[in-house]
Amino acid sequence: MRAAAAHGSPAGRGRSGRVTIADVAERAGVSTSTASLAFRGSDRVLEPTRQRILAAASALGYGGPHPIASSLRLGRSGIVGIVIAERVGLAFQNPVALATMDGLSDSLDRMGFGQLLLPGRANAAGRPDPLQSLPVDAVVFATRGEEFDELLPVVRSRGVPMVGIEGPHADDITLVEIDDRGGTMRLAEHVAALGHTEVGVIMRTTELGEPRSPGRPEPIGSRLDAIANRTIRGRLEAVHQVFPRAVRVEAGGRDAEAGSAAAHLLLDADPRVTAVLAQNDVLAAGAVAAARERGLRVPDDLTVTGFDGIAVPWLDLPLTTMRQPLRDRGREAGRLVEELLAGGHPEPVAMPVAFVPGATAAPPPR
8 A cells, every 4th residue: 555545645656646547547447548538428438437437536536637638638728819909907998898708708618618818919028929838729819800910920820720800801810790881881871861061080090009198180081091900990981981071080098088088189179070970889978078078968069979889887878879799799709719620611700780879969050
């Protein structure tokens, strides 16, 4: 009898004294390969033998094969990497990202995958990129149109399937797309039908970077080709098509405070503006706050629209916006991961958006 066993704590044959599957096999009177098959749920092991092996494991305090060793044998880690554009901490402040990841996690949880959240920005000099070393079976870019040209070669070198939510756009990435351009066109046409001609737009054209002051007002068609984010560029192009003389302001962030600052700057630059089209619902809520601070009534004096269709608890008016299927697009991304890992070749997914009339849009004041 081993000395450790005499004290009620069985020792194993591993280097650290850890009980191994070989110890379990010896106690159960079977081969190591049979014990391994039993833990993997193979139907090649008869039920009485399986029960004997499990009883031996219980007696020795053996909880099962080491997960890393198992993943190496199977060629899978059971982990999906989820790349976001912003810092990980900021993602948990973003209702759109939260809803999308909720749907994605729901899908991946059902399939038994763990999830590893990774920032899309480059690491500090000299620090290893986690995507080069961490074991992942697939990568999902939950990025809303960011391209990440520098990051893609790192992921490609892993040889794992890639799924993108609105981006990046590449032949080897299976996409879940939203009709951003069509949805924005619908909003702009609604505002035009109400009679508005003097329109401003507040948007954040990149996900990367820390919050900052809003940019200077500029024509909506200015430097559109320089905007790398296809989602945002498509929305701006849609507004430009309906309102070619619109003015846009680059918001310093994606929160209500940034929306308020951008709206103030826009209205200071052009007091004739009677409608503000915001990139998202939170920026729109900030624009409503800015209007009220200036003594303007929404929608009587100023129309404000958003995009996303999220609940904005501090806004006391139902927002005129486009609702996109945030959780469903996350679930679809998870489904694509499952199909790709099963050796399939799924088609890209295009998901519709729905117009929500709300109560923040009305004809311009006379």
